[in-house]
Amino acid sequence: xxxxxxxxxxxxxxxxxxxxxxxxxxxxxxxxxxxxxxxxxxxxxxxxxxxxxxxxxxxxxxxxxxxxxxxxxxxxxxxxxxxxxxxxxxxxxxxxxxxxxxxxxxxxxxxxxxxxxxxxxxxxxxxxxxxxxxxxxxxxxxxxxxxxxxxxxxxxxxxxxxxxxxxxxxxxxxxxxxxxxxxxxxxxxxxxxxxxxxxxxxxxxxxxxxxxxxxxxxxxxxxxxxxxxxxxxxxxxxxxxxxxxxxxxxxxxxxxxxxxxxxxxxxxxxxxxxxxxxxxxxxxxxxxxxxxxxxxxxxxxxxxxxxx
Amino acid sequence: xxxxxxxxxxxxxxxxxxxxxxxxxxxxxxxxxxxxxxxxxxxxxxxxxxxxxxxxxxxxxxxxxxxxxxxxxxxxxxxxxxxxxxxxxxxxxxxxxxxxxxxxxxxxxxxxxxxxxxxxxxxxxxxxxxxxxxxxxxxxxxxxxxxxxxxxxxxxxxxxxxxxxxxxxxxxxxxxxxxxxxxxxxxxxxxxxxxxxxxxxxxxxxxxxxxxxxxxxxxxxxxxxxxxxxxxxxxxxxxxxxxxxxxxxxxxx
Numbered sequence: 315x316x317x318x319x320x321x322x323x324x325x326x327x328x329x330x331x332x333x334x335x336x337x338x339x340x341x342x343x344x345x346x347x348x349x350x351x352x353x354x355x356x357x358x359x360x361x362x363x364x365x366x367x368x369x370x371x372x373x374x375x376x377x378x379x380x381x382x383x384x385x386x387x388x389x390x391x392x393x394x395x396x397x398x399x400x401x402x403x404x405x406x407x408x409x410x411x412x413x414x415x416x417x418x419x420x421x422x423x424x425x426x427x428x429x430x431x432x433x434x435x436x437x438x439x440x441x442x443x444x445x446x447x448x449x450x451x452x453x454x455x456x457x458x459x460x461x462x463x464x465x466x467x468x469x470x471x472x473x474x475x476x477x478x479x480x481x482x483x484x485x486x487x488x489x490x491x492x493x494x495x496x497x498x499x500x501x502x503x504x505x506x507x508x509x510x511x512x513x514x515x516x517x518x519x520x521x522x523x524x525x526x527x528x529x530x531x532x533x534x535x536x537x538x539x540x541x542x543x544x545x546x547x548x549x550x551x552x553x554x555x556x557x558x559x560x561x562x563x564x565x566x567x568x569x570x571x572x573x574x575x576x577x578x579x580x581x582x583x584x585x586x587x588x589x590x591x592x593x594x595x596x597x598x599x600x601x602x603x604x605x606x607x608x609x610x611x612x613x614x615x616x617x618x619x620x621x622x
Numbered sequence: 623x624x625x626x627x628x629x630x631x632x633x634x635x636x637x638x639x640x641x642x643x644x645x646x647x648x649x650x651x652x653x654x655x656x657x658x659x660x661x662x663x664x665x666x667x668x669x670x671x672x673x674x675x676x677x678x679x680x681x682x683x684x685x686x687x688x689x690x691x692x693x694x695x696x697x698x699x700x701x702x703x704x705x706x707x708x709x710x711x712x713x714x715x716x717x718x719x720x721x722x723x724x725x726x727x728x729x730x731x732x733x734x735x736x737x738x739x740x741x742x743x744x745x746x747x748x749x750x751x752x753x754x755x756x757x758x759x760x761x762x763x764x765x766x767x768x769x770x771x772x773x774x775x776x777x778x779x780x781x782x783x784x785x786x787x788x789x790x791x792x793x794x795x796x797x798x799x800x801x802x803x804x805x806x807x808x809x810x811x812x813x814x815x816x817x818x819x820x821x822x823x824x825x826x827x828x829x830x831x832x833x834x835x836x837x838x839x840x841x842x843x844x845x846x847x848x849x850x851x852x853x854x855x856x857x858x859x860x861x862x863x864x865x866x867x868x869x870x871x872x873x874x875x
Contacts, residue, residue, distance in 0.1 A: 367715060396712065396713075402709030419719060421624040421718055
């Protein structure tokens with residue numbers, strides 16, 4: 315099946331000379347949730363802005379549903395819903411009016427039943443007659459999502475949807491995203507929260523310095539790049555490693571009470587069996603053993619060299 | 623043509639007028655009434671008729687134009703500047719609407735509001751002075767064309783403005799002198815020859831003169847010239863707008 319969004323050799327140079335995107339290519343499949351990770355200024359928002367039509371590209375092409383975003387913008391933009399990063403709202407409008415306005419802008423005839431459903435799904439219905447300035451930040455964020463869903467889009471862009479949102483609301487948002495996925499909406503989200511990508515994404519893209527560093531199935535990515543850590547708690551502390559263990563990549567922690575062994579699950583041999591045998595031969599008695607999988611965050615830091 | 627979008631923008635903008643009724647409608651009516659009381663009744667009673675028209679009636683077309691220009695520029699510029707200022711413009715730019723549709727929605731609403739107030743002022747004026755309109759269709763033509771042209775002018779100002787100061791620069795500093803010196807309150811024939819010549823460089827003179835001709839058949843310049851001037855101004859603005867759309871000037875960069 316053709317990808318729902320296809321970005322080819324996209325370049326964006328701003329008037330100031332700053333090159334925000336350098337030859338970005340990427341395909342997004344229909345129905346998936348793609349998380350774009352990257353530090354500030356990586357080019358995430360510029361990429362989204364070009365796909366949605368807010369910023370003109372300098373070079374390259376973007377197709378949405380097979381239509382070009384520049385020459386056939388009516389077709390592409392009608393398919394797209396965008397939730398921007400900033401909490402931009404018309405403060406003096408009511409929730410109902412602002413969401414209905416968005417539907418009209420996208421060329422859809424008024425459909426109060428759909429607007430009602432969207433507002434109910436986002437727990438906004440009881441606030442429908444409130445002015446936006448009366449709402450909390452989290453509620454405003456929901457209004458922006460409601461606006462983006464007002465015209466029944468096939469592709470939804472969420473630019474930092476949970477920035478500045480408290481933990482409960484963030485979990486609620488994830489549920490909303492999950493529900494949307496069930497209806498077949500393709501979701502692209504950018505985020506600073508790695509746990510968010512880890513929790514809800516099918517694929518993860520890492521972007522930095524205007525380039526896509528990688529884009530991969532989340533599970534494959536974690537498997538491929540995922541390092542595991544074996545922690546061995548000792549019955550008695552040791553001050554230094556015996557000679558026989560020097561060939562292993564071990565570090566001593568907790569004042570000599572634990573040994574940490576890093577290994578790669580993708581490797582043919584993890585070395586765990588021989589390590590445990592060597593420990594027994596060296597007369598070191600074990601109290602407990604545990605393993606920990608490295609998180610997406612660790613992978614990210616390794617790739618980008620900075621926290622997102 | 624995305625008619626739903628044009629309708630949405632238009633009615634969204636018109637709803638703003640309802641919310642700000644005092645500021646949008648009542649305030650221009652009060653200020654115009656003050657002009658009539660001061661210039662029409664108090665000062666005007668001591669001024670002789672101009673070309674057979676009482677002074678109060680003579681200034682009416684000028685006052686309507688003054689309000690129409692200020693309101694249309696104000697509404698046209700604010701309508702598009704406000705979403706830029708709040709950031710909600712993202713939605714407009716990411717919607718399947720062409721720039722022509724955006725202009726139709728915003729400029730249509732600005733012109734409608736301007737004309738509504740213009741009509742209210744005409745009604746208010748008729749309470750103070752005896753008015754007759756010699757050429758109602760010509761009057762309507764000037765009225766509608768001026769409203770559209772200056773709403774479009776306002777729209778361009780709104781796109782160009784980077785802050786509220788720039789937004790108010792032209793409506794506050796440029797338009798009032800042009801209107802006041804464009805013969806709103808006098809016939810330019812009353813000026814010394816030098817200032818008469820200078821006045822002819824003022825485009826607003828042609829608007830007021832043409833508009834006044836439709837009421838009283840008296841004019842400082844040929845009404846056909848007045849009509850041509852509006853059309854030329856409209857054409858220049860359309861050209862400017864086309865350039866803005868093509869380059870995405872201050873919108874998509």
